[in-house]
Amino acid sequence: MQQNDISHLLPHQIYSALETNPIAWIPLGAIEWHGWHAPVGLDALTASGLCQHAANALGGVVLPPLHYGAFASIADHPWTILLDREDSDIIVRLMLKTLTRLESLGVKKAVILTGHFAVVQHDALAELQQQWQSKWRALKLIILSPTDCPDLPLDPDHGGLFETSLLHSLKPESIDLTQIPNTPIEETNPAGIQRRDPSHPLFGVIGADPRALDPAQADQLRDHLLDWIIEQAKI
Template identity: 45%
Template sequence: MVKKDYGQFQIEQLNPIQIEAALKKRSLIYLPLGAMEWHGMHLPMGLDSLTSHGVCLRAAEKTGGLVMPPLYYGMTGSIWHHPYTILIEEEEVLLQILMTTLQRLETDNIEKVVIFTGHFALKQLEMLARLEERWNAQKRVLDVIVMSISECPNVTMKADHGAIFETSILAQIKPGLVRLENLPDKDVEPANDPEGNSMGDHRRDRNNVLFGVFGDDPRFYDKDEAETLFDTIVEWVAEIVE
């Protein structure tokens, strides 16, 4: 597989001449959001930001426009006391950063901003709903679309936390960062979910084989399924944006 370079869509890597040329073709900016959050022994802390950034870059390849670097700060969720996890508790902190970003992009005459979140804790989604409401309360030139990776209606796999969904998405973007070999062999130590519930509090036990992972066992990751899932999500984003 030839590794594709998406640098031409990454605004932080471009100079003003390149940015202007790209925005002249399509006045559109993607703003990927995520978090710094425990995702199990097999995944990196910044997964939500890495996945949202990856989806946005591929969507930009289809629609035109540019992609902002992802935010690695997200709103608190149920994972917050897991190691190395840094989540924001006050909604205003993130709202202010996002409002400032939108105001600045509007000053630059950007027509449309897509805020795409890979982190979908309830508080994150509520914060984004508030942002939309606040932004649209004033008559604006800049059009804002808020989307969450968890809300694609065309996929059969349910969004999860560090489980098969998120593992599959990251594997399509940065396969080297998915380390399923860090988890015990699934035949030797299968998931021990009471009544098959893969979202239960037993996964909060440090000794659980899938500690801090919520959703179906990522060790059943399948390359073809991952590809379909990922392509469907990218297609969905591009379609909404069009």
Template identity: 25%
Template sequence: MRSTPGNLAAPSDLAHTVWPEVSSSPLVLVPLGSTEQHGPHLPLGTDAVVARAVAERVAAGAPAEWHTLVAPTMAYGSSGEHAGFAGTVSIGREALLAVLVEAVRSLAMWAGRIVFVNGHGGNVATLGAAVGQLRAEGHRVAWVPCVAPGADPHAGRWETSVMLHLAPEDVRTAAAVAGDTRPLADLMPDLVAGGVLAVTPSGVLGDPAGASAEEGEKAMEFMVATVTRLIAADTVDARGRLVDPADGTVAE
């Protein structure tokens, strides 16, 4: 394994690692995203980009004894709520559950811990079901969301800021428009009944106005610090989600 000065291990990309370099019982971070519409201004792979960036930065700062590896990104998720928007590719809950379960069963043959770093809210129900089943089977697996304070639901100021920080060349700033800005709790009945298209023709839930790379950098710093802290604490709820051991909830 490559190393850096001090007590930090260099981030290791599993796809570019040869098997003799894989340390005994490493921590494996699996970025989980989606391929779905993110309004007229953000790329379809936004959730996967964010999840991978969080996983890589957590690995870069992880203690050497974690022997952290970042697995290839799972770029397809459960995105049925975005049906009707060109470019969206959803594999649905049943297929996603099968992929998650079989991936962990394989990883568990050599990994010490497995953590899914999730960038798409539509994956949450399936993640909870899959990880709950896997933990009941005895596997040391958990999941954690990529969240930050004040985040709007979809393709708004928060995600736009993060993408301006991570991949500004992929953001069509001039095409950005405001969508439905109601809180997610108010939107949920309409979203469940008719999907995103029934609520906003642009696909945006929120308002990207005012987004900046600086805000995106701060959001990333928060997410990386939070995920690192939760992995270190290694406390989960009934769904296998990493939580703050002080109160049993994710710090948001």
């Protein structure tokens, strides 16, 4: 899985990979609480895993994931380290620097895949796209979020069945559902205020109960997303 990870490659391997397809995959994530059952680096792990699979299919190199994401409503949850809303331009500046350098190194296309779905993150990436396209560039920029993929078999969420299934399909050892108390839950709103209560079994999980995880459905979700990512990267 790490055969295209630029941080593991020798220079001649980088040049060889880019000769096959001069494309750079850039995964974005965050450090966030996703419930007791999932790692705080989930966003970057899923984005990086999807980029690795896509690079295996199309070629190119994968950059190390950026674990700093923009503000979200769960910013005060434990082990959550996010940029403040007013600092989201830091992501834009980091990516502009990265893209400009990649362009100078002969990369012809960059695909940014964000595993962090916060509205502020999407706004920052829209600003990045606008700034990059405001002048002629030798490098084409494609920015993707799993939330934009059509016909998803599960609804996107935060730490719920969608994100849990996706990471399980990529790194099953990273998910431990036994960490969630085996307590029946009766509720009509999986995004309600009750999920902000630390005593709730699904504290910090905003979405469908991840304990309903079905490995076959998880793999279907991963494959559906990968097909879409690969097709978008070909444009």
